[in-house]
Amino acid sequence: RTRMGQNQTSIKKEKLDDLGNKTHFTQKQLKELNKQFRKESPSGTISQDEFNEAMNLMGVVDPFLQNLVFKVFDKSKTGTITFSDFVNGLSIMTKGTQEEKLKFAFEMYDLDESGYISKEEMTKILESFYKLIGPSDDNPLATFSGKKYDAPQQLVDEIFEQMDVSGDGKISLAEYQEGAIKNPDIIQGLKLFSES
Incomplete structure (x- = not known):
């Protein structure tokens, strides 16, 4: 024993x-x-x-x-x-490092675990975030690339326009990470996960 x-x-x-x-x-x-x-x-x-x-x-x-x-x-x-x-x-x-947090967020957004984020997946997620935070001016998700978005779908369209480099209608982890570096607003939105 x-x-x-x-x-x-x-x-x-x-x-x-x-x-x-x-x-x-x-x-x-x-x-x-x-x-x-x-x-x-x-x-x-x-x-x-x-x-x-x-x-x-x-x-x-x-x-x-x-x-x-x-x-x-x-x-x-x-x-x-x-x-x-x-x-x-x-x-x-x-x-976590910025890279780890981006991967964590990517895995959250990839609802079907396909290795890609579709517009439908991102829309569902952002709708929930909007409900959680509300459409206030200090909502880090309501602002992207210096513009304000009242509805999640508008924001999703803008994110895809900037991040879907291959134009295949979905965002890969590499595209997501690259897009986040070019668009610090995405990193700002990730602070939801780290600051309580």
Whole structure:
């Protein structure tokens, strides 16, 4: 029994080392996050309902947006979020590089996981963001390239005009990243994910 316990401890250390290499958290932060995660979720996983409750507390009450964020966190596609899934997603949202945050947002927008964002997908997302933030002047999504947009569809058309370089009616990850560098307003919109 002692030996088995030692193995479990060493696996835990290996997992923490692995997460330390893959995330922007220190070992100490990971241990604290693990402690909190285990306290809140003794089963070792978070269900979609539990995740949605947490999102509600953070002010994200739109079920569609909750599902999008859950989908990106649930890397293992099990319908639950493990500690690894949680830490990886949290790391990107709170401490991620611009490139990581762009990839995270791209994965959210790519509803059917085709590797591309269609106009329909982006319209659905922006409609939800507009509902969340409202059409106010300080809405970072309502302004793009120095112009103001009252409706999500107008904004989608402008984004596609500027970002769909290949003209195939869809945006690839490379086009999205390149477009975001050329249009800092997209980066501004991503701050929704990192500032709470």
